[in-house]
Amino acid sequence: MTAADGSAPALELRDVAKSFGAVRALSAGSLRVRHGSIHALVGENGAGKSTLVKVVAGVHRRESGDLLLDGESVDFTSTAESKAAGVAVIYQEPTLFPDLSVTENIFMGRQLLGAGRRIDRAAMYAEAERLFTGLGVTIDPRRPALGLSIADQQIIEIAKAISLEARVLIMDEPTAALSGVEVERLFTVARRLRDEGRALVFISHRFDEVFALCDEVTVMRDGAYVDTLPVAETDVDQIVALMVGREVGDLFPKTPAEVGAPVLEVTGLTSAGVFHDVSFQVRAGEIVGLAGLVGAGRSEIARAVFGVDGYQTGEVTLNGTAIPKRNPRAAIRAGMAFIPEDRRRQGLVIDASVSRNVAGVIRSRLARAGLLTQHAENHASGPWAGRLSVKTNALDANAATMSGGNQQKVVIAKWLATEPKLLIIDEPTRGIDVGTKAEVHRLLSELAGQGMAIMMISSELPEVLGMADRVLVVREGNLTADITRADATPENVMLAATRGREVSA
Amino acid sequence: MSISTDTEKTPAYPDYAQPLWRRVLLTREGAIIALLVAVILWAIYFVAYFGSQLTMTFLLLDIAPILLIALPMTLVIVSGEIDLSVASIVGLSSVLVGVLVDHGASVPVAAVVALVAGLACGALNGFLIAYVGLPSLAVTIGTLALFRGIAVGVLGTKAITSFPARWSKLAKDEIGSTGVPVVMIAFVVLAVGFTLLLHFSTFGRGVYDIGLNTEAAEFTGVPVRRTKFMLFLLSGVVSAFAGIYFTLRFTSSRGDNATGLELQVIAAVLLGGVSIFGGRGRLHGVIAGVLLIGVISSALRLQGVTINVVNIIIGLLLVASVMSTSVLAWVSDAAARRHNRSDRRSELAPPGVGNQER
Numbered sequence: 001m002t003a004a005d006g007s008a009p010a011l012e013l014r015d016v017a018k019s020f021g022a023v024r025a026l027s028a029g030s031l032r033v034r035h036g037s038i039h040a041l042v043g044e045n046g047a048g049k050s051t052l053v054k055v056v057a058g059v060h061r062r063e064s065g066d067l068l069l070d071g072e073s074v075d076f077t078s079t080a081e082s083k084a085a086g087v088a089v090i091y092q093e094p095t096l097f098p099d100l101s102v103t104e105n106i107f108m109g110r111q112l113l114g115a116g117r118r119i120d121r122a123a124m125y126a127e128a129e130r131l132f133t134g135l136g137v138t139i140d141p142r143r144p145a146l147g148l149s150i151a152d153q154q155i156i157e158i159a160k161a162i163s164l165e166a167r168v169l170i171m172d173e174p175t176a177a178l179s180g181v182e183v184e185r186l187f188t189v190a191r192r193l194r195d196e197g198r199a200l201v202f203i204s205h206r207f208d209e210v211f212a213l214c215d216e217v218t219v220m221r222d223g224a225y226v227d228t229l230p231v232a233e234t235d236v237d238q239i240v241a242l243m244v245g246r247e248v249g250d251l252f253p254k255t256p257a258e259v260g261a262p263v264l265e266v267t268g269l270t271s272a273g274v275f276h277d278v279s280f281q282v283r284a285g286e287i288v289g290l291a292g293l294v295g296a297g298r299s300e301i302a303r304a305v306f307g308v309d310g311y312q313t314g315e316v317t318l319n320g321t322a323i324p325k326r327n328p329r330a331a332i333r334a335g336m337a338f339i340p341e342d343r344r345r346q347g348l349v350i351d352a353s354v355s356r357n358v359a360g361v362i363r364s365r366l367a368r369a370g371l372l373t374q375h376a377e378n379h380a381s382g383p384w385a386g387r388l389s390v391k392t393n394a395l396d397a398n399a400a401t402m403s404g405g406n407q408q409k410v411v412i413a414k415w416l417a418t419e420p421k422l423l424i425i426d427e428p429t430r431g432i433d434v435g436t437k438a439e440v441h442r443l444l445s446e447l448a449g450q451g452m453a454i455m456m457i458s459s460e461l462p463e464v465l466g467m468a469d470r471v472l473v474v475r476e477g478n479l480t481a482d483i484t485r486a487d488a489t490p491e492n493v494m495l496a497a498t499r500g501r502e503v504s505a
Numbered sequence: 506m507s508i509s510t511d512t513e514k515t516p517a518y519p520d521y522a523q524p525l526w527r528r529v530l531l532t533r534e535g536a537i538i539a540l541l542v543a544v545i546l547w548a549i550y551f552v553a554y555f556g557s558q559l560t561m562t563f564l565l566l567d568i569a570p571i572l573l574i575a576l577p578m579t580l581v582i583v584s585g586e587i588d589l590s591v592a593s594i595v596g597l598s599s600v601l602v603g604v605l606v607d608h609g610a611s612v613p614v615a616a617v618v619a620l621v622a623g624l625a626c627g628a629l630n631g632f633l634i635a636y637v638g639l640p641s642l643a644v645t646i647g648t649l650a651l652f653r654g655i656a657v658g659v660l661g662t663k664a665i666t667s668f669p670a671r672w673s674k675l676a677k678d679e680i681g682s683t684g685v686p687v688v689m690i691a692f693v694v695l696a697v698g699f700t701l702l703l704h705f706s707t708f709g710r711g712v713y714d715i716g717l718n719t720e721a722a723e724f725t726g727v728p729v730r731r732t733k734f735m736l737f738l739l740s741g742v743v744s745a746f747a748g749i750y751f752t753l754r755f756t757s758s759r760g761d762n763a764t765g766l767e768l769q770v771i772a773a774v775l776l777g778g779v780s781i782f783g784g785r786g787r788l789h790g791v792i793a794g795v796l797l798i799g800v801i802s803s804a805l806r807l808q809g810v811t812i813n814v815v816n817i818i819i820g821l822l823l824v825a826s827v828m829s830t831s832v833l834a835w836v837s838d839a840a841a842r843r844h845n846r847s848d849r850r851s852e853l854a855p856p857g858v859g860n861q862e863r
Binding site for chain 2: 308328332340346350354360364367372375378386392393397
């Protein structure tokens with residue numbers, strides 16, 4: 001590792017621009033990352049963060065502007081060139097070879113060779129051990145990558161980057177799929193790398209993480225640089241205001257709603273090894289938040305209630321009518337709507353058009369004499385897309401081309417079109433930008449106000465506390481707490497989610 | 506930005522991003538139809554006898570089984586599955602008709618039995634694929650051998666060649682003196698039915714959803730298993746119908762009738778613009794694809810080109826057509842880019858990029 005030159009920043013971008021056809025994804029991207037610092041890059045979805053990262057990584061070539069590494073102008077035409085120059089990018093979901101060992105993954109394509117050009121496994125294992133020790137983690141270098149958690153996979157990507165002598169590490173939303181303990185470990189590793197003098201860029205939608213980890217923060221909006229601030233001298237409100245360029249107002253605009261009769265009643269729901277004896281009610285006009293750690297069984301309960309998964313014993317009723325198990329169609333007919341966690345794989349037919357998606361559930365109602373026309377679908381889906389302010393240039397636009405927030409709006413539009421009595425929404429705002437987040441929250445509040453029963457699953461504690469009338473906490477497949485809005489605090493929810501559990505790394 | 510019931514503020518959307526001509530012409534289907542028209546014109550002017558009525562009659566008689574089976578096959582492939590057992594069902598149906606007629610049954614009775622057998626074959630495929638969850642490629646390779654085995658087992662190496670003249674004549678007959686074979690009536694009826702089913706019904710929308718993303722289809726309430734089962738039933742019964750036609754047209758019932766037909770059908774379906782990965786394709790393209798293959802082989806044979814050369818040409822055409830998807834996408838993309846640069850640049854930019862304030 002060469003000694004850090006005090007004056008020149010490790011990575012600097014000045015007014016970098018990149019367009020895709022008519023779309024100007026990046027108009028004036030600027031970033032200055034010092035050696036030995038962790039730099040946060042924040043902005044709404046579509047602000048150009050990912051494009052900027054891809055320019056640095058050599059995936060895209062910039063059209064104008066300067067890109068400097070250690071004060072020297074560089075121009076990458078491939079990811080191999082950027083890697084050779086000491087830039088490493090850790091993506092949200094690492095792409096390892098699952099059937100190869102951890103060590104083989106680290107040394108992919110540049111295996112250490114021994115006598116007679118034979119691959120020297122012993123040396124590779126030793127080197128991998130050394131890298132992991134340096135990072136302060138324990139992963140068996142001989143085990144296959146298959147079955148490793150996403151957190152461990154990221155650590156392996158980081159180890160790979162370090163073995164490549166990376167001086168600049170860019171982490172693109174690394175914590176999105178990690179649990180609290182895993183995030184802490186990642187942060188420890190990141191701080192260690194910073195103290196070695198490397199420069200880190202950290203992209204995240206979670207402000208608490210930005211404030212916990214980073215030294216400086218750069219805000220981007222609409223493809224351009226807005227401002228860079230030392231983290232110590234700013235606060236969330238200021239960053240949010242810079243990101244959206246306007247006052248967002250309240251992020252959790254919960255208005256009290258008239259709570260009516262029970263809509264959903266779940267009694268004694270059990271699925272061996274997944275959840276056990278789960279009973280709860282959701283009443284009309286009520287938002288019930290399902291909190292808990294990732295993997296506690298929250299989504300599984302929701303899937304069983306909707307009928308995508310089965311269960312052994314228990315009963316689900318909606319407005320007093322029993323809902324058969326393992327039959328989503330019956331649940332939909334009875335008035336249930338389910339917005340799943342994974343938009344791209346479950347929520348949307350991603351390669352179909354906006355109108356086909358929005359009309360997806362209600363289309364049997366649109367058919368006349370058994371005949372369904374595109375015209376009828378457009379006619380029915382247009383107003384719903386409009387009500388949710390979906391941003392698209394036409395109803396036949398492919399949903400895959402839209403931003404995450406817009407896709408979520410399409411999923412919501414599709415289910416609201418069924419005029420459900422119960423809305424189950426799993427991670428309503430995962431991976432969507434602050435502006436849309438507030439919109440989704442306002443919508444949920446408004447729907448509850450109109451008497452809809454809403455069951456919301458969320459891993460973001462502020463969201464649960466901010467939106468729910470009642471918080472149910474799930475721990476290891478059991479309901480461990482039922483806390484009213486007035487009594488719910490981050491402490492008692494977290495306690496119920498973790499009680500009796502070894503909190504260890 | 507607010508979600509309100511205020512109708513003034515809710516944006517209205519155009520139904521389509523592209524003008525009609527581009528949506529119609531710059532597609533795989535448009536390209537195949539254009540090619541078909543071009544080949545027909547070339548053949549009429551430059552191939553002796555191609556323009557005669559007799560040529561057309563024989564052309565349609567020859568490709569009728571492929572035309573028929575291509576209809577359900579399109580739906581099966583759009584749903585992301587495949588049915589390789591269709592030609593074996595043709596064979597089995599042919600043998601059943603032959604044996605029953607040979608034992609004194611009337612042709613309509615034999616035909617009904619054959620159709621029921623086709624349904625049963627389709628039900629077996631559909632049950633294993635939709636309800637047991639086995640991959641269709643493996644299942645139908647198995648039933649391809651199974652059904653063919655039964656067909657050959659029943660009749661051995663014999664052939665039954667005597668059928669009531671009334672029926673065998675009907676299979677070759679033309680409508681009035683138009684030169685269009687009677688079997689085309691059945692085809693047109695089925696084609697209209699399948700078009701309504703695939704493009705104008707909730708069932709058809711479900712087929713596309715399954716082909717694009719089975720998991721999302723399930724979450725949306727599409728009856729995935731029932732839909733797949735139905736598709737294989739349709740494939741079985743239409744194949745059996747094609748088998749009956751095949752038998753009467755050639756007045757020959759043999760266990761090895763129509764061997765290899767499944768690949769001709771699949772080739773034509775893919776040529777017509779259906780994606781082998783599912784979720785994409787339209788029936789008019791497939792019909793044009795079948796006709797294109799039929800016209801090319803008929804015209805070339807009239808010119809004295811050997812069947813091997815015809816096969817080479819059709820093979821190359823299929824590869825070229827699969828490649829054309831990406832070429833067309835590129836052309837369409839380039840056209841759109843040029844279009845955007847000249848005017849309304851900002852309106853066409855996808856939302857969320859550079860126009861958050863809108």
